[in-house]
Structures are given as C-alpha cells and as structure tokens.
Amino acid sequence: MPVKVRFAPSPTGRLHIGNLRPALLNWLFARRMGGTFLLRIDDTDLERSREELVEAIKTDLTWLGLTWDDYDRQSLRRARYDAAIKALKASGRLYACYETPDELDRRRKRQLSANQPPVYNRAALRLTADQRAKLEAEGRRPHWRFLLANFDTNPEQIVRTEVVWEDMIRGRQMVDLSSLSDPVLLREDGAALYTLCSVVDDIDHGITHIIRGEDHVTNTGVQIDIFRALQAEPPQFAHHSLFVGPDGEALSKRLGSLSLATFREAGLEPLALTSYVAALGTSDPVEPFASLQALAARFDLAKLSRSPARFDETELAELNAKLLHVLPFDAVSSKLGAVCPEADEALWLAVRGNLRLLTDVARWREVVSGTIDPIIEDAAFCSSAAAALPPEPWSEATWGSWTTALKQASGRKGRDLFHPLRLALTGAEAGPEMKRLLPLIGRQRSVARLTG
Numbered sequence: 001m002p003v004k005v006r007f008a009p010s011p012t013g014r015l016h017i018g019n020l021r022p023a024l025l026n027w028l029f030a031r032r033m034g035g036t037f038l039l040r041i042d043d044t045d046l047e048r049s050r051e052e053l054v055e056a057i058k059t060d061l062t063w064l065g066l067t068w069d070d071y072d073r074q075s076l077r078r079a080r081y082d083a084a085i086k087a088l089k090a091s092g093r094l095y096a097c098y099e100t101p102d103e104l105d106r107r108r109k110r111q112l113s114a115n116q117p118p119v120y121n122r123a124a125l126r127l128t129a130d131q132r133a134k135l136e137a138e139g140r141r142p143h144w145r146f147l148l149a150n151f152d153t154n155p156e157q158i159v160r161t162e163v164v165w166e167d168m169i170r171g172r173q174m175v176d177l178s179s180l181s182d183p184v185l186l187r188e189d190g191a192a193l194y195t196l197c198s199v200v201d202d203i204d205h206g207i208t209h210i211i212r213g214e215d216h217v218t219n220t221g222v223q224i225d226i227f228r229a230l231q232a233e234p235p236q237f238a239h240h241s242l243f244v245g246p247d248g249e250a251l252s253k254r255l256g257s258l259s260l261a262t263f264r265e266a267g268l269e270p271l272a273l274t275s276y277v278a279a280l281g282t283s284d285p286v287e288p289f290a291s292l293q294a295l296a297a298r299f300d301l302a303k304l305s306r307s308p309a310r311f312d313e314t315e316l317a318e319l320n321a322k323l324l325h326v327l328p329f330d331a332v333s334s335k336l337g338a339v340c341p342e343a344d345e346a347l348w349l350a351v352r353g354n355l356r357l358l359t360d361v362a363r364w365r366e367v368v369s370g371t372i373d374p375i376i377e378d379a380a381f382c383s384s385a386a387a388a389l390p391p392e393p394w395s396e397a398t399w400g401s402w403t404t405a406l407k408q409a410s411g412r413k414g415r416d417l418f419h420p421l422r423l424a425l426t427g428a429e430a431g432p433e434m435k436r437l438l439p440l441i442g443r444q445r446s447v448a449r450l451t452g
Helices: 019-032 050-063 076-091 099-115 129-137 194-204 215-227 252-258 260-265 270-279 294-299 313-325 329-339 345-354 360-369 379-389 396-410 413-426 434-450
Strands: 006-009 036-041 072-073 096-097 143-147 164-166 172-178 182-186 210-214 236-240
Touching: 006 019, 006 210, 019 036, 019 050, 019 210, 019 236, 019 260, 036 050, 050 129, 050 260, 050 270, 050 379, 050 434, 076 096, 076 143, 076 194, 096 182, 143 215, 164 215, 164 236, 164 345, 172 215, 182 194, 194 215, 210 215, 215 236, 260 270, 270 294, 270 313, 313 345, 329 345, 329 360, 345 360, 360 434, 379 396, 379 413, 379 434, 396 413, 396 434, 413 434
Parallel strands: 006 036, 036 072, 210 236
Antiparallel strands: 096 143, 143 182, 164 172
C-alpha cells in the first residue's frame, strides 16, 4: 500500500516550533518513501477556529517548503462523522450520558478520596428508558461516550485489556483499556470531538502511518479501539519525543515566542530551521542542508531517540550562519531583492562568510558603496596609502600587491599594516576579506575614505 501521512493542525493559534517537528517528520517520511503528505485542518472547534489562522498555517508551511499533496478540512466532513456516530450507536459502542461537569467532578473527587482510580463508572448504562426521558424532560441533553472494549460480555465487569502495537520509534507499546474512562466522542451540542473525527478522517484518507508526539500514546490505545469498532485496520504509529529547552525544561510556556512566524520575521533561513529540527534527537550531526530533498534522503525514523530533544535558539542561529556561508548566489538571489536589491553575485561571495542573517547583506552593501564614517587611526599612513593605490581595474590580487608595496615603503607588517587600512576603508574592526571588498569599494571611494 502506498505510504500516506498527515499533518493535522488546529487553526486556534500560530504554528510554533513544537508543531514543526511532527509536520517535518511526516513530510520527510512521505518524501523518503515516495508517498503522499496530507494537510488536514482540524477545525471542528468552531468557537476557537479562525479563518485567518488557516491561511497562516498554509503560509508557514509554504515558507518552509513543506508543500502538501492533498488537503482537507474537518469542518467540511460533518456528514461522515454523523455516519460513523450512527454506526457506533447501532453497534452499541456509543451510549448516552447525562451527568453535568459538576457532577462528574464531584464523583472523581469521591473516587480519589476512597483511593480509587478516577475512571467513569458507566453509570449511564444503568439508566432506564424512563429515567433518560425524565432527564431530557428536565432540559438535559446527553453527551455520548465510546464503550471501550475492556469487558467480556458485561460492560459492568471490566477486565484488563491490553492494546498493543509496535511503535516505529518507541518499540512495543501497550495501553490497558481497563485503566481508562470511556471517552466522550459527541458533545451535548452534537459536535463530534477530535478522538472520533481523527479516526474517521484517517480511515477515509487511507492514512498508512501516523507520526506524532509522545503525548498521544494513551490516546492511540483508545483510537485503535475506535478503528476496530469501525471495522478498519489501524495505521502504523510512531510517537516522537517532545522538545525541551537547553536547560531541560519543557518549552510549553515559551511556545508563543517560538512561533514559526517569529523565526521568519527574524530573518531566519527556512532550510536552517528544517535542517536543525530534523537533526534534533537523532544521532545525525547538526549541519546545514542545501535542500529539503537532500534532507529527506538522509531521513530515517529509526534514528530518532526516545529522549527529549533539546531545542536551543543559540545553536539554531549558529546553524543559520553556517548555511548562509555556503549558499551559492543562485540559492539566494530571489530573496536578496527584498532585503538588498543592489546586491549582486560579487557582493554575495565577498560577504556571505560574515553573515548571521540574510538581512546583514544590506549592511555590507552600505560599507562597500554607501556612506560610512571612516576610522582614521594614523592619518599620515592612510594618506600615503591612498597615494600608493594602483590605477583600476582592480581584482582580488590588488589588495595583496598594494599592501606588499606599503609594507616595503613603511616597514609596517601584520596588524600594524592591515588594521588601519580596514578601519579607514570599512569603518569596522572586522569583516569579510579585504581582497574581496577592495575591488567593490573602488578607487575613488578608497581614496576618499583613506584621506578622511
């Protein structure tokens, strides 16, 4: 069966670095296996879902290059959820419950005080038709729970029931259904909840592999039971670890400041971000990749560790710089127009080794051909250096021949020779190689800067 995976964000907030991990792992797996990547918008929560966030999700994924082969939205699939609900009711696997949230909370507290697990006791199964009618006459509307298959013949007599699967990252996994409450799949207002909708979608779209965070492991045991109740074979599962900060603390409190839009607005290269996230929690070195295709060719779920992956913004920034240092002009020319329209290949090759962000090109373009404040450390030496400048045209060899002549004439060498020239010509203590910058600065600007 051809591989098909999905990334299913909810449009209730901006995508953040925690969302990127499952999105990227699914995309890379699909490309490595020659499969299909589905973008599914989980927008059944109509109160919190926002259309502008749907577009923001698409913008973020497109910026990263994580284009999708198939697309769907849960809000368009109500008829399919209704059909699944009808089938589960008919088979006795979905039953009406009338407890209020307050009543359920009080019951859980009583169970805990009695040292009992806070598991729903299936009291609603004991209601008679008359009792249900009385509750509805009082204005109560039922929510509907899925009857877990954790009994032999009598749902009141729960037995240990192990749901086992071979996880592609975590190895053999087991969830005991007897330790869980029957999950609510349908709210009082008739809205189907994620646990059911996701299973129905995965069945209809022919999802073969589900790659998601380890916080879904228990949920997977329940969903496998729902797959089987709907007469469908569950997909294969892979549960990856979650990100922590460099100090080992959870990133959950900082996710708002780690949105993908924030990284984009900061000028980070998308390939730096994807290269970094793909390497975290694996045995692979953190190194820049020139394309997502090259990254996919190296991808292997078996390399992912079960240990938490440490996300470090400083390390990401270093990788971003390393990527810029090796990118050819063709790889950045289309983006340079937005940050420095005057930048050409000569400027790029001269300055890329000193960039942290692509936007830094504009600063070096100003150094080369704009107005700067020269720093004259030794006026007499700089004046004599200006007089010794050779006529144009210049090349990368000009710096070497010019400074050799100055060395012979002045007796200066090393820092005493080179540093005053750099300060006067660039106004900076350090920067790209002067042999590359000098021809771009040109003779006229060089003379003007050296003579103050």
